[in-house]
Amino acid sequence: MNTHLSSPTQTVLIGPEQPFVIIGERINPTGRKLLAAEMAAGNFDRVRKDALAQVAAGAQMLDVNAGVPTADEPALLAEAVRVIQAVTDAPLCLDSSVVAALAAGLAAYQGKALVNSVTGEDERLEAVLPLVAQHHAAVIGVSNDETGIAEDPHARFNIAKKIVERAEAFGIPRADVLIDPLAMPIGAVRYVGAALLALVRRLRDELGVNTCCGASNISFGLPDRPGLNAAFIAMAMGTGMTSAILNPLEPDVRRSIYAADALLGLDENCARWITAARARAAAAPEAQA
16 A cells, blocks of 8 residues: 655655655754754745755655744745745655644645644544645654553554544545654663564554654664664564654665665665665765875
């Protein structure tokens, strides 16, 4: 089952028989004070640079967040969408907890967007899903609800099932619902990584949905985060994860994804692995010069 996302000139397929989809995470002012200040002032130069750099590094899609405190988030997200679509063909993932901002971003977007996100709370489902259906978008369903984030992966599976069924009731096909099983820091609870991998497998086998997560959350608070992120994403791909929001500028993470795609038979003739290896080899002499 493939999830189709598009810009006016480019289509991206997320699915179990497709190469893993990297959704670039960098266009997010959270924790980036300079980017937040620039966006609030109407300066989108850094947004443009981040968009182009992530696509050049291998991101097939870009996550776009405009959550700047005290700023007009709906207006900022809509403008960010227009700015990014003027410089790249990559489809976008519109990232906000503010329904009005999602509405403004979807109105400005050209193509079929991915909405990030909806949770299992009834109020949130009733607010976001009609908007997704109206714009014929796809949506990330996050497997938590008003009770919070359950440690029990069975409880998270049931929330995911509820989101999928409610989306279908609004006319949103199952192929257009990606489930986020919630990557939590292993430095806080050591079993959450193993629990997530088991949950991804159930989501694939029992619900038949595609999956996505904020991959870098898994390593929060620990040293050598790129190394942990790279190992985690390869393991998640092996259990059926089909996309993730992550930093494509981390070479360890990119290499791990390309290797896993090749080993899982998702990289035809190992073409992407060979291309990336040649690019690394070509860059090596320049780095040593």
